[in-house]
Amino acid sequence: xxxxxxxxxxxxxxxxxxxxxxxxxxxxxxxxxxxxxxxxxxxxxxxxxxxxxxxxxxxxxxxxxxxxxxxxxxxxxxxxxxxxxxxxxxxxxxxxxxxxxxxxxxxxxxxxxxxxxxxxxxxxxxxxxxxxxxxxxxxxxxxxxxxxxxxxxxxxxxxxxxxxxxxxxxxxxxxxxxxxxxxxxxxxxxxxxxxxxxxxxxxxxxxxxxxxxxxxxxxxxxxxxxxxxxxxxxxxxxxxxxxxxxxxxxx
Amino acid sequence: xxxxxxxxxxxxxxxxxxxxxxxxxxxxxxxxxxxxxxxxxxxxx
Amino acid sequence: xxxxxxxxxxxxxxxxxxxxxxxxxxxxxxxxxxxxxxxxxxxxxxxxxxxxxxxxxxxxxxxxxxxxxxxxxxxxxxxxxxxxxxxxxxxxxxxxxxxxxxxxxxxxxxxxxxxxxxxxxxxxxxxxxxxxxxxxxxxxxxxxxxxxxxxxxxxxxxxxxxxxxxxxxxxxxxxxxxxxxxxxxxxxxxxxxxxxxxxxxxxxxxxxxxxxxxxxxxxxxx
Amino acid sequence: xxxxxxxxxxxxxxxxxxxxxxxxxxxxxxxxxxxxxxxxxxxxxxxxxxxxxxxxxxxxxxxxxxxxxxxxxxxxxxxxxxxxxxxxxxxxxxxxxxxxxxxxxxxxxxxxxxxxxxxxxxxxxxxxxxxxxxxxxxxxxxxxxxxxxxxxxxxxxxxxxx
Numbered sequence: 001x002x003x004x005x006x007x008x009x010x011x012x013x014x015x016x017x018x019x020x021x022x023x024x025x026x027x028x029x030x031x032x033x034x035x036x037x038x039x040x041x042x043x044x045x046x047x048x049x050x051x052x053x054x055x056x057x058x059x060x061x062x063x064x065x066x067x068x069x070x071x072x073x074x075x076x077x078x079x080x081x082x083x084x085x086x087x088x089x090x091x092x093x094x095x096x097x098x099x100x101x102x103x104x105x106x107x108x109x110x111x112x113x114x115x116x117x118x119x120x121x122x123x124x125x126x127x128x129x130x131x132x133x134x135x136x137x138x139x140x141x142x143x144x145x146x147x148x149x150x151x152x153x154x155x156x157x158x159x160x161x162x163x164x165x166x167x168x169x170x171x172x173x174x175x176x177x178x179x180x181x182x183x184x185x186x187x188x189x190x191x192x193x194x195x196x197x198x199x200x201x202x203x204x205x206x207x208x209x210x211x212x213x214x215x216x217x218x219x220x221x222x223x224x225x226x227x228x229x230x231x232x233x234x235x236x237x238x239x240x241x242x243x244x245x246x247x248x249x250x251x
Numbered sequence: 252x253x254x255x256x257x258x259x260x261x262x263x264x265x266x267x268x269x270x271x272x273x274x275x276x277x278x279x280x281x282x283x284x285x286x287x288x289x290x291x292x293x294x295x296x
Numbered sequence: 297x298x299x300x301x302x303x304x305x306x307x308x309x310x311x312x313x314x315x316x317x318x319x320x321x322x323x324x325x326x327x328x329x330x331x332x333x334x335x336x337x338x339x340x341x342x343x344x345x346x347x348x349x350x351x352x353x354x355x356x357x358x359x360x361x362x363x364x365x366x367x368x369x370x371x372x373x374x375x376x377x378x379x380x381x382x383x384x385x386x387x388x389x390x391x392x393x394x395x396x397x398x399x400x401x402x403x404x405x406x407x408x409x410x411x412x413x414x415x416x417x418x419x420x421x422x423x424x425x426x427x428x429x430x431x432x433x434x435x436x437x438x439x440x441x442x443x444x445x446x447x448x449x450x451x452x453x454x455x456x457x458x459x460x461x462x463x464x465x466x467x468x469x470x471x472x473x474x475x476x477x478x479x480x481x482x483x484x485x486x487x488x489x490x491x492x493x494x495x496x497x498x499x500x501x502x503x504x505x506x507x508x509x510x511x512x513x514x515x516x517x518x
Numbered sequence: 519x520x521x522x523x524x525x526x527x528x529x530x531x532x533x534x535x536x537x538x539x540x541x542x543x544x545x546x547x548x549x550x551x552x553x554x555x556x557x558x559x560x561x562x563x564x565x566x567x568x569x570x571x572x573x574x575x576x577x578x579x580x581x582x583x584x585x586x587x588x589x590x591x592x593x594x595x596x597x598x599x600x601x602x603x604x605x606x607x608x609x610x611x612x613x614x615x616x617x618x619x620x621x622x623x624x625x626x627x628x629x630x631x632x633x634x635x636x637x638x639x640x641x642x643x644x645x646x647x648x649x650x651x652x653x654x655x656x657x658x659x660x661x662x663x664x665x666x667x668x669x670x671x672x673x674x675x676x677x678x679x680x
């Protein structure tokens with residue numbers, strides 16, 4: 001009956017996420033006040049910061065799943081690593097776009113090569129490389145193993161990227177809420193936390209769906225292989241049945 | 252005060268549009284694949 | 297392990313001495329890159345002088361990708377890799393051997409490119425004390441990372457495109473650190489240069505360590 | 519190729535690797551992980567140490583202290599705008615930045631980078647010392663934003679409302 005990757009659980013989760021996005025738009029674009037220094041531009045932070053956080057989280061999941069895959073060699077971990085990296089790449093792209101659109105009116109430039117921006121670009125390229133490995137025309141187990149090894153590299157880069165503003169002098173400002181005394185006013189903080197929650201929900205929801213899509217891809221591959229094998233066997237038995245009936249014991 | 256609404260709406264618009272496109276494409280692909288796989292292998296139903 | 301390493305390195309270097317692919321193809325390519333940069337940036341002499349360190353290392357990295365591809369194409373032909381795997385050689389030894397051979401070729405290449413930079417870009421190599429260890433550490437790092445990704449991508453049908461995509465982002469820190477160290481060595485105060493050299497050494501140590509411990513896995517995986 | 523029919527369509531997700539190989543891989547991986555962790559720690563310490571070398575910018579006081587070393591090199595300088603004078607001529611700005619009590623006069627070849635450029639904002643200017651070392655000649659300004667966010671003062675917004 002149900003010809004999609006949805007289930008009751010994901011429908012509920014998806015509905016909550018949708019409502020969350022409506023709330024985020026309401027708070028982010030209307031209810032939350034403008035910032036004293038940067039004015040309305042602060043509204044882009046409610047997209048930029050949550051996507052960055054969740055993307056970092058997604059890559060951490062990919063690394064953990066890669067390690068688990070190398071230890072256990074199960075399809076489940078392979079699919080988790082793959083799906084998480086895909087969603088992380090999308091979110092990191094959103095981080096880059098929103099950051100550039102914020103940077104132009106605030107800093108005066110779309111892009112600059114400070115430590116945070118450089119490591120983010122590097123991380124993005126690494127993920128693209130990882131996803132390229134995922135598309136290699138290879139035996140599935142082999143590809144999974146390769147991808148798991150390549151995926152491990154996301155960890156140091158993610159960590160360096162996350163701490164870049166603390167370790168080095170950057171144009172990018174330092175952490176705002178991940179510190180002991182958040183320097184941010186009430187409603188702005190609330191909207192930011194709301195954004196984090198909404199994007200985290202989106203991640204979980206997309207993750208479940210991506211996992212199922214990837215799982216189905218594998219099953220369809222298997223089915224294709226099964227049919228191909230069955231056809232070859234039919235061909236073989238059809239063509240060879242008369243001249244050489246006993247194929248087994250002879251060779 | 253700065254009026255950056257052009258930037259803000261572009262930012263929100265781009266990000267949301269990208270998310271919608273990706274979710275739509277993914278679910279479409281899911282539907283297409285799901286029809287090819289026997290039901291007993293889709294355990295989440 | 298060391299005997300295995302010497303065996304593999306000796307084999308690779310002998311192959312190179314006889315086929316001369318690196319000398320006849322990779323080195324001219326590297327020089328060509330240098331010359332092309334000079335064509336592109338010539339109108340403003342100042343830019344060329346300021347960017348010398350960066351252009352030098354970009355040329356080195358591009359050539360390194362070619363060298364890595366060559367080093368592992370050798371192993372794939374005629375199923376040599378399977379022979380290597382079954383030969384009973386210590387995987388860590390194979391790794392060290394490949395890295396050593398690759399590093400030796402790259403060092404020759406870098407010396408050549410250094411000459412090219414002095415001739416074409418009018419660079420002033422004053423701080424040899426910093427430049428030489430920088431070259432050594434950076435080369436070791438690039439060779440180790442290159443060997444790891446070389447074995448990963450060797451034998452894939454799309455290795456020509458996947459190797460640069462995977463390898464270049466990974467060695468980007470080498471490009472940054474080596475360029476900074478070179479700039480310090482060529483002109484400015486050298487106190488900063490030594491710190492960048494430290495980063496290069498850490499990078500090289502990390503990739504050599506990673507290769508020593510995981511090369512058996514990679515050899516079987518690919 | 520293995521052409522033996524599979525018993526169940528779903529069970530053929532790659533045969534499990536031979537136990538001996540699996541065991542070896544796991545041991546190698548464990549060693550690898552430990553090594554990566556140790557190297558990560560060393561790397562972390564080094565990065566902490568190296569931070570002053572990888573400068574995106576010099577603060578105004580450091581740039582003044584290193585004026586002789588820097589010569590006519592290009593670098594970035596950071597400070598808070600303390601004295602914003604109006605544009606001098608077309609496309610030129612002159613202003614003063616300060617950091618830790620040291621003031622530097624800046625000549626900028628260009629217009630204001632963004633509307634946030636005003637007194638009290640920290641900025642990063644890219645350029646070099648003028649030949650006599652008295653001024654900083656810049657051709658690119660980036661407004662550095664702090665990590666503090668405050669709601670706009672309602673009193674300032676209210677007058678627009680009825």
